[in-house]
Amino acid sequence: MADINELKYTYSLRLADNAWILSHRLSEWCSNGPFLEEDLALTNIALDLIGRAQAFYNYAAELEGKGRTADDWAYRRNERQYYNNLLAEMPNGNFADTIARQLFMSVYEYYFFMSLQNSKDETFAALAAKTLKEVKYHIVHAADWVVRLGDGTAESHNKIQQAINGLWMYTGELFDTDETDIMLSEQGIGVDNQSLQTLWETHISEVLEEATLKIPEAEYMQTGGRQGIHTEHLGRMLGEMQYLQRAYPDAKW
Protein backbone atom coordinates (compact mmCIF):
# COMPACT_ATOMS: atom_id res chain seq x y z
CA MET A 1 0.00 0.00 0.00
CA ALA A 2 1.18 3.45 -0.86
CA ASP A 3 2.42 5.60 1.97
CA ILE A 4 -0.42 7.66 3.46
CA ASN A 5 1.54 10.90 3.18
CA GLU A 6 2.13 10.25 -0.51
CA LEU A 7 -1.61 9.83 -1.05
CA LYS A 8 -2.38 12.99 0.85
CA TYR A 9 0.26 14.80 -1.19
CA THR A 10 -1.38 13.74 -4.47
CA TYR A 11 -4.78 14.69 -3.10
CA SER A 12 -3.64 18.12 -1.96
CA LEU A 13 -1.90 18.80 -5.27
CA ARG A 14 -5.04 17.96 -7.28
CA LEU A 15 -7.17 20.25 -5.15
CA ALA A 16 -4.62 23.01 -5.53
CA ASP A 17 -4.45 22.51 -9.31
CA ASN A 18 -8.23 22.76 -9.70
CA ALA A 19 -8.32 26.00 -7.72
CA TRP A 20 -5.25 27.44 -9.42
CA ILE A 21 -6.34 26.77 -13.01
CA LEU A 22 -9.89 28.00 -12.45
CA SER A 23 -8.59 31.09 -10.68
CA HIS A 24 -6.41 31.94 -13.65
CA ARG A 25 -9.34 31.60 -16.02
CA LEU A 26 -11.44 33.94 -13.88
CA SER A 27 -8.62 36.43 -13.56
CA GLU A 28 -8.64 36.70 -17.37
CA TRP A 29 -11.92 38.58 -16.88
CA CYS A 30 -10.14 41.35 -14.99
CA SER A 31 -11.10 44.63 -16.72
CA ASN A 32 -13.18 42.65 -19.26
CA GLY A 33 -16.30 42.09 -17.13
CA PRO A 34 -19.67 43.14 -18.56
CA PHE A 35 -19.86 45.92 -15.92
CA LEU A 36 -17.80 47.06 -12.96
CA GLU A 37 -19.56 45.10 -10.19
CA GLU A 38 -19.38 41.88 -12.17
CA ASP A 39 -15.72 42.50 -12.96
CA LEU A 40 -15.16 42.76 -9.21
CA ALA A 41 -17.21 39.67 -8.51
CA LEU A 42 -15.32 37.43 -10.95
CA THR A 43 -11.92 38.65 -9.80
CA ASN A 44 -12.95 38.33 -6.13
CA ILE A 45 -13.81 34.70 -6.77
CA ALA A 46 -10.46 34.32 -8.56
CA LEU A 47 -8.77 35.69 -5.45
CA ASP A 48 -10.53 33.19 -3.19
CA LEU A 49 -9.32 30.44 -5.52
CA ILE A 50 -5.72 31.71 -5.56
CA GLY A 51 -5.75 31.65 -1.76
CA ARG A 52 -7.16 28.14 -1.76
CA ALA A 53 -4.57 26.98 -4.30
CA GLN A 54 -1.76 28.44 -2.23
CA ALA A 55 -2.98 26.76 0.95
CA PHE A 56 -3.21 23.33 -0.72
CA TYR A 57 0.15 23.74 -2.51
CA ASN A 58 1.71 24.68 0.82
CA TYR A 59 0.26 21.58 2.42
CA ALA A 60 1.53 19.45 -0.48
CA ALA A 61 4.96 21.02 0.07
CA GLU A 62 4.82 20.19 3.77
CA LEU A 63 3.85 16.57 3.03
CA GLU A 64 6.55 16.19 0.39
CA GLY A 65 9.20 17.81 2.59
CA LYS A 66 11.58 18.71 -0.24
CA GLY A 67 11.38 22.45 0.22
CA ARG A 68 9.32 23.15 -2.88
CA THR A 69 7.00 26.16 -2.83
CA ALA A 70 3.60 27.02 -4.31
CA ASP A 71 5.40 28.98 -7.04
CA ASP A 72 7.36 25.90 -8.13
CA TRP A 73 4.13 24.05 -8.82
CA ALA A 74 2.35 27.00 -10.35
CA TYR A 75 5.06 28.18 -12.73
CA ARG A 76 7.43 25.29 -13.37
CA ARG A 77 5.32 22.42 -14.53
CA ASN A 78 4.26 21.44 -18.02
CA GLU A 79 0.67 20.60 -18.85
CA ARG A 80 1.14 16.84 -18.47
CA GLN A 81 2.15 17.48 -14.86
CA TYR A 82 -1.10 19.26 -14.00
CA TYR A 83 -3.91 17.23 -12.43
CA ASN A 84 -6.89 19.60 -12.55
CA ASN A 85 -10.29 18.61 -13.90
CA LEU A 86 -10.76 19.48 -17.59
CA LEU A 87 -13.76 21.64 -16.71
CA ALA A 88 -11.52 24.09 -14.82
CA GLU A 89 -9.33 24.78 -17.88
CA MET A 90 -12.20 25.39 -20.32
CA PRO A 91 -11.84 28.81 -21.95
CA ASN A 92 -13.97 31.69 -20.68
CA GLY A 93 -15.90 31.91 -23.96
CA ASN A 94 -18.75 34.38 -23.60
CA PHE A 95 -20.13 35.43 -20.21
CA ALA A 96 -22.67 32.58 -20.24
CA ASP A 97 -19.89 30.01 -20.81
CA THR A 98 -18.03 31.35 -17.77
CA ILE A 99 -21.17 31.35 -15.63
CA ALA A 100 -22.11 27.78 -16.62
CA ARG A 101 -18.58 26.63 -15.72
CA GLN A 102 -18.86 28.49 -12.40
CA LEU A 103 -22.16 26.82 -11.58
CA PHE A 104 -20.89 23.32 -12.37
CA MET A 105 -17.64 23.79 -10.46
CA SER A 106 -19.08 25.67 -7.46
CA VAL A 107 -21.87 23.17 -6.84
CA TYR A 108 -19.35 20.32 -7.03
CA GLU A 109 -16.98 22.13 -4.67
CA TYR A 110 -19.80 22.84 -2.24
CA TYR A 111 -20.60 19.15 -1.73
CA PHE A 112 -16.95 18.13 -1.91
CA PHE A 113 -15.76 20.51 0.83
CA MET A 114 -18.90 19.88 2.86
CA SER A 115 -17.71 16.28 3.07
CA LEU A 116 -13.99 17.08 3.41
CA GLN A 117 -14.57 19.27 6.45
CA ASN A 118 -15.17 16.02 8.36
CA SER A 119 -11.80 14.64 7.29
CA LYS A 120 -9.68 12.92 9.92
CA ASP A 121 -6.78 14.96 8.59
CA GLU A 122 -6.83 18.19 10.58
CA THR A 123 -5.40 20.37 7.80
CA PHE A 124 -7.80 19.07 5.15
CA ALA A 125 -10.71 19.58 7.55
CA ALA A 126 -9.69 23.14 8.47
CA LEU A 127 -9.05 24.20 4.87
CA ALA A 128 -12.34 22.62 3.79
CA ALA A 129 -14.30 24.50 6.47
CA LYS A 130 -12.72 27.77 5.36
CA THR A 131 -13.25 27.06 1.66
CA LEU A 132 -16.87 26.12 2.20
CA LYS A 133 -17.68 29.60 3.53
CA GLU A 134 -16.28 31.13 0.36
CA VAL A 135 -17.93 28.63 -1.99
CA LYS A 136 -21.36 29.46 -0.56
CA TYR A 137 -20.98 32.95 -2.03
CA HIS A 138 -19.69 31.54 -5.35
CA ILE A 139 -22.73 29.28 -5.70
CA VAL A 140 -25.23 32.07 -5.06
CA HIS A 141 -23.43 34.25 -7.59
CA ALA A 142 -23.42 31.59 -10.34
CA ALA A 143 -26.97 30.33 -9.70
CA ASP A 144 -28.38 33.89 -9.69
CA TRP A 145 -26.82 34.50 -13.08
CA VAL A 146 -27.94 31.19 -14.59
CA VAL A 147 -31.52 31.99 -13.60
CA ARG A 148 -31.24 35.57 -14.81
CA LEU A 149 -29.83 34.52 -18.18
CA GLY A 150 -32.02 31.44 -18.63
CA ASP A 151 -35.21 33.21 -17.64
CA GLY A 152 -34.17 36.40 -19.45
CA THR A 153 -34.34 37.26 -23.13
CA ALA A 154 -34.43 34.73 -25.96
CA GLU A 155 -30.80 35.52 -26.72
CA SER A 156 -29.56 35.15 -23.14
CA HIS A 157 -31.59 31.95 -22.80
CA ASN A 158 -29.99 30.47 -25.92
CA LYS A 159 -26.50 31.48 -24.90
CA ILE A 160 -26.68 29.93 -21.43
CA GLN A 161 -28.36 26.78 -22.80
CA GLN A 162 -25.57 26.42 -25.36
CA ALA A 163 -22.98 26.96 -22.63
CA ILE A 164 -24.60 24.28 -20.43
CA ASN A 165 -24.76 21.84 -23.36
CA GLY A 166 -21.18 22.54 -24.44
CA LEU A 167 -19.62 22.01 -21.01
CA TRP A 168 -21.77 19.04 -19.99
CA MET A 169 -19.33 16.44 -21.34
CA TYR A 170 -16.67 17.67 -18.90
CA THR A 171 -18.82 17.32 -15.78
CA GLY A 172 -18.61 13.53 -15.47
CA GLU A 173 -14.92 13.74 -14.65
CA LEU A 174 -15.64 15.59 -11.42
CA PHE A 175 -16.83 12.29 -9.93
CA ASP A 176 -13.95 10.17 -11.22
CA THR A 177 -12.64 7.93 -8.50
CA ASP A 178 -9.20 6.36 -8.62
CA GLU A 179 -7.06 4.43 -6.17
CA THR A 180 -5.97 7.55 -4.28
CA ASP A 181 -9.59 8.60 -3.79
CA ILE A 182 -10.68 5.15 -2.65
CA MET A 183 -7.84 4.65 -0.20
CA LEU A 184 -8.19 8.07 1.40
CA SER A 185 -11.94 7.83 1.49
CA GLU A 186 -11.76 4.44 3.23
CA GLN A 187 -9.51 5.95 5.89
CA GLY A 188 -11.91 8.84 6.50
CA ILE A 189 -9.38 11.33 5.16
CA GLY A 190 -10.70 11.91 1.65
CA VAL A 191 -14.14 12.23 0.10
CA ASP A 192 -16.22 9.47 -1.50
CA ASN A 193 -16.34 11.30 -4.82
CA GLN A 194 -18.98 9.09 -6.42
CA SER A 195 -21.44 9.74 -3.62
CA LEU A 196 -21.47 13.42 -4.63
CA GLN A 197 -22.85 12.82 -8.11
CA THR A 198 -26.52 12.49 -7.14
CA LEU A 199 -26.32 15.54 -4.88
CA TRP A 200 -24.70 17.51 -7.67
CA GLU A 201 -27.23 16.41 -10.29
CA THR A 202 -30.19 17.23 -8.06
CA HIS A 203 -28.81 20.67 -7.22
CA ILE A 204 -28.00 21.47 -10.86
CA SER A 205 -31.43 20.24 -12.02
CA GLU A 206 -33.14 22.56 -9.54
CA VAL A 207 -31.22 25.59 -10.75
CA LEU A 208 -31.72 24.74 -14.42
CA GLU A 209 -35.41 24.16 -13.89
CA GLU A 210 -35.81 27.53 -12.21
CA ALA A 211 -33.90 29.05 -15.11
CA THR A 212 -36.28 27.37 -17.62
CA LEU A 213 -33.29 25.49 -19.06
CA LYS A 214 -33.03 21.90 -20.25
CA ILE A 215 -30.73 19.38 -18.63
CA PRO A 216 -28.55 17.88 -21.36
CA GLU A 217 -28.99 14.18 -22.14
CA ALA A 218 -26.23 12.12 -20.57
CA GLU A 219 -23.74 11.31 -23.29
CA TYR A 220 -20.06 10.66 -23.65
CA MET A 221 -18.01 12.13 -20.81
CA GLN A 222 -14.47 13.29 -21.50
CA THR A 223 -11.90 12.53 -18.81
CA GLY A 224 -8.11 12.62 -18.50
CA GLY A 225 -7.26 15.75 -16.53
CA ARG A 226 -6.47 13.90 -13.34
CA GLN A 227 -4.01 11.71 -15.24
CA GLY A 228 -2.38 14.80 -16.76
CA ILE A 229 -4.01 14.39 -20.19
CA HIS A 230 -5.53 17.73 -21.01
CA THR A 231 -7.41 19.58 -23.71
CA GLU A 232 -5.46 21.85 -26.07
CA HIS A 233 -6.59 24.84 -24.00
CA LEU A 234 -4.37 24.21 -20.97
CA GLY A 235 -1.06 24.48 -22.83
CA ARG A 236 -1.97 27.88 -24.26
CA MET A 237 -3.08 29.09 -20.89
CA LEU A 238 0.16 27.97 -19.24
CA GLY A 239 2.12 29.64 -22.04
CA GLU A 240 0.74 32.97 -20.97
CA MET A 241 0.63 32.30 -17.25
CA GLN A 242 4.20 31.02 -16.97
CA TYR A 243 5.83 33.39 -19.45
CA LEU A 244 7.55 35.64 -16.95
CA GLN A 245 8.95 32.88 -14.75
CA ARG A 246 10.14 30.94 -17.81
CA ALA A 247 11.75 33.97 -19.44
CA TYR A 248 13.27 35.33 -16.22
CA PRO A 249 13.63 32.42 -13.80
CA ASP A 250 13.48 33.45 -10.15
CA ALA A 251 12.46 37.00 -11.04
CA LYS A 252 11.46 38.84 -7.89
CA TRP A 253 8.81 41.51 -7.58
Place this chain on the structure above:
Amino acid sequence: MVSAAYTREEILQLLSQIADPEIPVVTIQEIGMLQDVHITDDGCQVIITPTYTGCPAMGIIEADVKALLDKHGINSTVKLVYHPAWTTDNITDVAKEKMKQYGIAPPVHSGCDVAGAEAHIACPQCGSSSTEQISRFGSTACKALYKCNECKEPFEYFKCH
Protein backbone atom coordinates in the same frame (compact mmCIF):
# COMPACT_ATOMS: atom_id res chain seq x y z
CA MET B 1 18.81 38.41 18.90
CA VAL B 2 17.04 36.95 21.88
CA SER B 3 13.67 37.72 23.28
CA ALA B 4 14.53 36.79 26.84
CA ALA B 5 13.65 40.32 27.88
CA TYR B 6 10.06 39.88 26.66
CA THR B 7 7.37 37.57 27.90
CA ARG B 8 4.62 36.08 25.74
CA GLU B 9 2.14 38.57 27.22
CA GLU B 10 4.40 41.52 26.49
CA ILE B 11 4.84 40.46 22.87
CA LEU B 12 1.08 39.99 22.47
CA GLN B 13 0.67 43.47 23.92
CA LEU B 14 3.07 44.90 21.34
CA LEU B 15 1.36 43.08 18.47
CA SER B 16 -2.09 44.17 19.58
CA GLN B 17 -1.26 47.65 18.23
CA ILE B 18 -0.88 46.49 14.62
CA ALA B 19 -3.67 47.82 12.45
CA ASP B 20 -5.46 45.87 9.75
CA PRO B 21 -4.01 47.14 6.44
CA GLU B 22 -7.44 47.26 4.76
CA ILE B 23 -9.46 48.66 7.67
CA PRO B 24 -6.87 50.71 9.61
CA VAL B 25 -9.29 51.66 12.40
CA VAL B 26 -9.24 48.12 13.79
CA THR B 27 -6.28 46.07 14.95
CA ILE B 28 -5.38 42.51 14.00
CA GLN B 29 -6.18 41.55 17.57
CA GLU B 30 -9.65 43.12 17.51
CA ILE B 31 -10.47 41.43 14.22
CA GLY B 32 -9.51 38.08 15.73
CA MET B 33 -6.51 37.21 13.57
CA LEU B 34 -3.83 37.40 16.25
CA GLN B 35 -4.06 34.01 17.91
CA ASP B 36 -0.99 33.40 20.03
CA VAL B 37 2.73 33.82 20.54
CA HIS B 38 5.13 30.99 21.37
CA ILE B 39 8.53 31.85 22.80
CA THR B 40 11.24 29.89 20.96
CA ASP B 41 14.99 29.42 21.50
CA ASP B 42 15.91 32.25 19.17
CA GLY B 43 12.88 34.52 19.42
CA CYS B 44 9.22 33.85 18.98
CA GLN B 45 6.63 32.35 16.66
CA VAL B 46 3.49 34.40 16.04
CA ILE B 47 0.32 32.48 15.25
CA ILE B 48 -2.06 34.21 12.85
CA THR B 49 -5.42 32.97 11.50
CA PRO B 50 -6.08 34.22 7.97
CA THR B 51 -9.48 35.78 7.33
CA TYR B 52 -10.04 34.88 3.67
CA THR B 53 -7.64 32.36 2.13
CA GLY B 54 -6.69 34.75 -0.66
CA CYS B 55 -6.61 37.94 1.40
CA PRO B 56 -3.67 40.01 0.07
CA ALA B 57 -3.45 41.77 3.44
CA MET B 58 -1.92 38.62 4.93
CA GLY B 59 1.48 39.32 3.39
CA ILE B 60 1.42 42.88 4.71
CA ILE B 61 0.37 41.76 8.18
CA GLU B 62 3.20 39.24 8.25
CA ALA B 63 5.68 41.96 7.26
CA ASP B 64 4.22 44.39 9.83
CA VAL B 65 4.52 41.81 12.61
CA LYS B 66 8.15 41.07 11.78
CA ALA B 67 9.06 44.74 11.39
CA LEU B 68 7.53 45.72 14.73
CA LEU B 69 9.19 42.90 16.65
CA ASP B 70 12.45 43.56 14.85
CA LYS B 71 12.36 47.12 16.15
CA HIS B 72 12.23 45.70 19.67
CA GLY B 73 15.10 43.35 18.92
CA ILE B 74 12.87 40.27 18.82
CA ASN B 75 13.53 37.63 16.18
CA SER B 76 10.24 36.22 14.88
CA THR B 77 8.55 33.86 12.46
CA VAL B 78 4.88 33.98 11.49
CA LYS B 79 2.80 30.84 11.22
CA LEU B 80 -0.59 30.80 9.53
CA VAL B 81 -3.05 28.36 11.06
CA TYR B 82 -6.41 27.45 9.57
CA HIS B 83 -7.73 25.51 12.53
CA PRO B 84 -10.00 26.63 14.06
CA ALA B 85 -11.22 28.56 11.01
CA TRP B 86 -11.56 32.31 11.43
CA THR B 87 -15.09 33.62 11.53
CA THR B 88 -16.52 37.13 11.70
CA ASP B 89 -17.78 36.19 15.18
CA ASN B 90 -14.14 36.62 16.26
CA ILE B 91 -14.42 40.36 15.63
CA THR B 92 -14.89 42.15 18.96
CA ASP B 93 -17.91 44.38 19.56
CA VAL B 94 -15.60 47.36 19.99
CA ALA B 95 -14.11 46.69 16.56
CA LYS B 96 -17.57 46.31 15.01
CA GLU B 97 -18.51 49.72 16.38
CA LYS B 98 -15.25 51.22 15.03
CA MET B 99 -15.99 49.72 11.60
CA LYS B 100 -19.41 51.30 11.63
CA GLN B 101 -17.96 54.71 12.51
CA TYR B 102 -15.51 54.21 9.65
CA GLY B 103 -18.42 53.67 7.22
CA ILE B 104 -18.39 49.90 6.88
CA ALA B 105 -21.46 48.01 8.04
CA PRO B 106 -20.24 45.29 10.45
CA PRO B 107 -21.12 41.61 9.82
CA VAL B 108 -24.26 40.00 11.15
CA HIS B 109 -23.89 36.63 12.92
CA SER B 110 -21.91 34.06 10.92
CA GLY B 111 -24.61 31.42 11.33
CA CYS B 112 -26.78 33.50 9.03
CA ASP B 113 -28.14 32.34 5.73
CA VAL B 114 -26.04 34.03 3.05
CA ALA B 115 -28.96 34.84 0.78
CA GLY B 116 -31.53 35.78 3.42
CA ALA B 117 -30.12 37.62 6.44
CA GLU B 118 -27.89 39.88 4.40
CA ALA B 119 -30.78 41.35 2.46
CA HIS B 120 -31.37 44.33 4.77
CA ILE B 121 -28.19 45.57 6.35
CA ALA B 122 -28.48 48.78 8.39
CA CYS B 123 -26.83 51.77 6.73
CA PRO B 124 -23.70 52.79 8.69
CA GLN B 125 -24.35 56.45 7.82
CA CYS B 126 -28.00 56.99 8.79
CA GLY B 127 -28.99 53.70 10.40
CA SER B 128 -31.86 53.00 8.00
CA SER B 129 -32.52 49.37 7.18
CA SER B 130 -34.06 50.30 3.85
CA THR B 131 -30.95 49.26 1.94
CA GLU B 132 -30.18 47.28 -1.19
CA GLN B 133 -27.38 44.97 -2.13
CA ILE B 134 -25.62 46.13 -5.29
CA SER B 135 -23.09 43.33 -5.48
CA ARG B 136 -22.16 40.43 -3.28
CA PHE B 137 -18.50 41.20 -4.03
CA GLY B 138 -16.87 44.53 -3.18
CA SER B 139 -13.46 46.20 -3.17
CA THR B 140 -11.99 43.39 -1.08
CA ALA B 141 -12.88 39.71 -0.66
CA CYS B 142 -14.47 40.37 2.73
CA LYS B 143 -16.90 43.08 1.69
CA ALA B 144 -20.10 43.48 -0.35
CA LEU B 145 -21.51 46.63 -1.97
CA TYR B 146 -24.77 48.19 -0.77
CA LYS B 147 -26.70 51.40 -1.17
CA CYS B 148 -29.03 53.13 1.25
CA ASN B 149 -32.47 54.02 -0.07
CA GLU B 150 -32.91 56.58 2.71
CA CYS B 151 -29.78 58.75 2.65
CA LYS B 152 -28.83 57.54 -0.86
CA GLU B 153 -25.24 56.85 0.20
CA PRO B 154 -23.41 53.79 -1.10
CA PHE B 155 -21.63 51.76 1.57
CA GLU B 156 -19.66 48.57 2.12
CA TYR B 157 -20.76 45.68 4.26
CA PHE B 158 -18.32 43.30 5.92
CA LYS B 159 -19.79 39.91 4.94
CA CYS B 160 -20.49 37.30 7.58
CA HIS B 161 -18.00 34.51 7.27
